[in-house]
Amino acid sequence: MDTMTEGNILEVRDLTVRFMMNEGTVHAVNGVTFSLPEGKSIGIVGESGCGKTVSAYSVTQLLPKTARVSGQILFREKEGTITDIAKLPVDGKEIRRIRGQEISMIFQEPMSSLSPVHTVFNQLAEAMILFQGMTKKQARERCVELLKLVGIENAERRVDEYPFQFSGGMRQRAMIAMALARNPRILIADEPTTALDVTLQAQVLSLIQEMQDEFKLSMILITHALGVVAHMVDYIHIMYLGRVVESGPTLEIFENPKHPYTRGLLNSIPKLHGKRGQRVSSIPGAVPSAYSLPEGCVFRARCSERRSACMYEIPRRIQVGSEHYVSCCLYDGEEDQYAANA
Amino acid sequence: MPQMPEDTVLQVTNLKKYFPIESGFLRRKVVGNVRAVDGVSFYIKKGRTLGLVGESGCGKTTVARTILRAIDPTEGSILFRTRDGIVDMATLDNEGLKKARTEIQMVFQDPYSSLNPRMPIMDIIAEPLRAHGYSRKDQEERVKELLELVGLRAEYARRYPHSFSGGQRQRIGIARALALNPSVVVADEPVSALDVSVQAQVLNLLLDLQEQMGLTYLFISHDLSVVRYLCDRVAVMYLGRIVELADVDILYGQPRHPYTSTLLSSVPDADPRSAWHAKAIKGEITGPPREVRGCAFAPRCPYAVGICKSTAPELRSISTDESVTHEVACHLAEELELEGVS
Numbered sequence: 001m002d003t004m005t006e007g008n009i010l011e012v013r014d015l016t017v018r019f020m021m022n023e024g025t026v027h028a029v030n031g032v033t034f035s036l037p038e039g040k041s042i043g044i045v046g047e048s049g050c051g052k053t054v055s056a057y058s059v060t061q062l063l064p065k066t067a068r069v070s071g072q073i074l075f076r077e078k079e080g081t082i083t084d085i086a087k088l089p090v091d092g093k094e095i096r097r098i099r100g101q102e103i104s105m106i107f108q109e110p111m112s113s114l115s116p117v118h119t120v121f122n123q124l125a126e127a128m129i130l131f132q133g134m135t136k137k138q139a140r141e142r143c144v145e146l147l148k149l150v151g152i153e154n155a156e157r158r159v160d161e162y163p164f165q166f167s168g169g170m171r172q173r174a175m176i177a178m179a180l181a182r183n184p185r186i187l188i189a190d191e192p193t194t195a196l197d198v199t200l201q202a203q204v205l206s207l208i209q210e211m212q213d214e215f216k217l218s219m220i221l222i223t224h225a226l227g228v229v230a231h232m233v234d235y236i237h238i239m240y241l242g243r244v245v246e247s248g249p250t251l252e253i254f255e256n257p258k259h260p261y262t263r264g265l266l267n268s269i270p271k272l273h274g275k276r277g278q279r280v281s282s283i284p285g286a287v288p289s290a291y292s293l294p295e296g297c298v299f300r301a302r303c304s305e306r307r308s309a310c311m312y313e314i315p316r317r318i319q320v321g322s323e324h325y326v327s328c329c330l331y332d333g334e335e336d337q338y339a340a341n342a
Numbered sequence: 343m344p345q346m347p348e349d350t351v352l353q354v355t356n357l358k359k360y361f362p363i364e365s366g367f368l369r370r371k372v373v374g375n376v377r378a379v380d381g382v383s384f385y386i387k388k389g390r391t392l393g394l395v396g397e398s399g400c401g402k403t404t405v406a407r408t409i410l411r412a413i414d415p416t417e418g419s420i421l422f423r424t425r426d427g428i429v430d431m432a433t434l435d436n437e438g439l440k441k442a443r444t445e446i447q448m449v450f451q452d453p454y455s456s457l458n459p460r461m462p463i464m465d466i467i468a469e470p471l472r473a474h475g476y477s478r479k480d481q482e483e484r485v486k487e488l489l490e491l492v493g494l495r496a497e498y499a500r501r502y503p504h505s506f507s508g509g510q511r512q513r514i515g516i517a518r519a520l521a522l523n524p525s526v527v528v529a530d531e532p533v534s535a536l537d538v539s540v541q542a543q544v545l546n547l548l549l550d551l552q553e554q555m556g557l558t559y560l561f562i563s564h565d566l567s568v569v570r571y572l573c574d575r576v577a578v579m580y581l582g583r584i585v586e587l588a589d590v591d592i593l594y595g596q597p598r599h600p601y602t603s604t605l606l607s608s609v610p611d612a613d614p615r616s617a618w619h620a621k622a623i624k625g626e627i628t629g630p631p632r633e634v635r636g637c638a639f640a641p642r643c644p645y646a647v648g649i650c651k652s653t654a655p656e657l658r659s660i661s662t663d664e665s666v667t668h669e670v671a672c673h674l675a676e677e678l679e680l681e682g683v684s
């Protein structure tokens with residue numbers, strides 16, 4: 001029988017995802033571990049290609065058939081039992097139930113989850129009628145209510161329109177409404193505002209925040225923007241090349257970063273109060289290809305603090321604070337220190 | 343010959359670009375105009391950078407394309423100081439353009455699609471050299487020089503674009519732009535497609551090149567944080583017009599247009615302790631109007647009063663010091679207490 005830490009609604013353990021391609025094996029996710037405390041929000045952050053989307057899609061089994069997934073994805077059901085999503089049969093009744101009413105996703109491109117050939121009402125109402133046993137009339141009232149909640153004006157009329165009649169920002173709102181229509185317990189948002197302008201991004205993020213409070217959602221927010229997670233989530237997981245290299249409470253990650261990659265990333269962000277002509281410090285080189293993972297630490301080629309051990313040892317996950325973990329050999333031994341002090 | 347102050351390299355006056363809206367199937371008729379750029383004026387001094395910021399669709403790229411005469415302006419003049427004197431890009435004939443374009447060059451946003459995948463880097467960078475009659479040997483020499491200048495190894499010349507990372511491709515695009523020793527570089531979102539850790543490398547390269555070669559930049563970006571590091575003066579555009587133009591620290595510190603202030607407060611700074619006014623503004627840009635009455639920003643402006651809806655505000659100077667630029671197009675500029683960033 002699987003067990004989970006009390007208070008967590010989701011625990012992903014040692015998740016590994018590979019894609020078998022003609023050109024070789026893509027090591028997309030390599031032993032990722034994170035947990036989502038109920039009612040809290042976590043951010044998964046990292047640069048393009050580090051495995052954020054693949055990790056998220058694993059949670060609801062949305063990966064293509066070419067994916068080889070291993071590891072555990074433990075989900076605590078309402079009644080307290082634990083389901084390992086990784087073990088559920090593909091496209092079976094169970095995973096469809098979880099996708100239909102437990103875990104909702106919102107995506108960067110709203111048109112990928114909104115159907116162009118159905119009205120907004122038909123799309124929103126589907127889950128309500130199918131899973132929540134509402135009548136069409138009840139569903140209609142609820143849809144209008146949800147659209148109003150996400151800030152769409154003239155909701156009574158617009159609910160019968162097609163997504164293409166909506167502006168970009170309205171589509172994003174409609175998609176959020178659709179995610180909420182299912183009354184989910186977990187919301188996974190994959191770069192929900194990356195395609196939007198800053199003023200619209202601010203609106204949509206604050207909408208997501210309100211909805212999270214209103215519906216007591218647990219949330220996974222995926223983004224490459226550290227500025228976004230700084231204001232949106234309780235815990236941050238920093239990914240690099242398919243691994244979580246550091247994780248901890250938001251403030252701790254920003255104010256006491258441990259991993260050389262986290263530090264480099266934080267230093268390389270241009271600031272609104274920067275100075276003309278000032279150089280932003282950058283991380284040398286570029287992210288290596290996911291086809292051939294380097295041995296040892298995946299960050300070592302770009303790391304200014306690398307040692308000989310980094311060449312061949314895959315760094316362990318070391319606890320350096322009450323909820324703060326880092327995978328880097330610079331901190332070998334600090335675990336004992338932390339334990340001694342605690 | 344047209345005149346402009348001695349230290350000015352580029353002077354754009356009342357630039358307009360209207361795109362016709364056509365309707366009808368068999369006999370297409372022009373039913374109106376998209377006012378993509380609607381009376382933009384600015385100058386850039388030698389060795390300085392003017393930033394052009396604003397949300398998607400406000401006309402930034404159209405300004406850039408008209409300046410280089412990739413498209414013809416509807417109205418206005420574009421004075422450009424070449425080695426042989428001042429020319430008006432707006433009215434130059436083809437021969438004149440060919441000559442002028444050796445001295446004003448463009449760097450594009452998308453490092454993936456702006457390089458021909460079937461050409462080795464050598465040929466891509468040498469393209470402008472070939473067109474201007476360099477011998478094969480001189481081309482090779484110059485390409486090596488350029489690769490070094492942008493921080494790439496000379497051996498890379500034989501490789502094809504697909505074997506380079508995004509940041510490296512952007513360096514290649516910059517090398518190509520610099521091939522003919524231009525005095526002005528128009529950079530349209532040159533780092534927007536790059537990951538943060540790599541973005542910083544390219545920003546620093548642009549700063550270094552400016553210092554080494556005395557380049558003059560028109561730097562287009564929607565990212566206000568990035569702009570702060572690169573620009574001496576910044577123009578904020580909204581629906582085809584400049585709403586505020588000021589020295590960089592003044593624009594950020596004491597914005598005088600409600601839109602500028604909104605933009606600044608919408609940016610989530612990468613600091614969890616900083617305030618983030620997520621709900622700063624309602625509504626979204628709907629696209630350029632076909633006709634303008636009143637201030638284009640009025641429908642979204644929290645301070646709008648009667649006059650804002652009836653009379654379009656002119657861009658006017660509110661600076662009391664001649665050495666300081668501060669222009670704003672708002673009826674209420676003197677009355678409002680707006681927030682900036684320090």
Ligand SMILES: Nc1ncnc2c1ncn2[C@@H]1O[C@H](COP(=O)(O)OP(=O)(O)OP(=O)(O)O)[C@@H](O)[C@H]1O
Binds near residue numbers: 026
């Ligand atoms: N269907 C697929 N087949 C093969 N490789 C894939 C597939 N999907 C993703 N990958 C690869 O897996 C790795 C992780 O991709 P993923 O989409 O999770 O990155 P990401 O962190 O979400 O990046 P981004 O910020 O660009 O969205 C990448 O190397 C990617 O090319």
Ligand SMILES: Nc1ncnc2c1ncn2[C@@H]1O[C@H](COP(=O)(O)OP(=O)(O)OP(=O)(O)O)[C@@H](O)[C@H]1O
Binds near residue numbers: 361396400629
């Ligand atoms: N060739 C064209 N024909 C018709 N309309 C055009 C054309 N090019 C641009 N436009 C319109 O002109 C307006 C300004 O577009 P432009 O590309 O200059 O904006 P931008 O500020 O560069 O936006 P972004 O940040 O998205 O790049 C937009 O409404 C656009 O749809």
Ligand SMILES: [Mg+2]
Binds near residue numbers: 052053054190
């Ligand atoms: Mg992704």
Ligand SMILES: [Mg+2]
Binds near residue numbers: 402
């Ligand atoms: Mg553009």
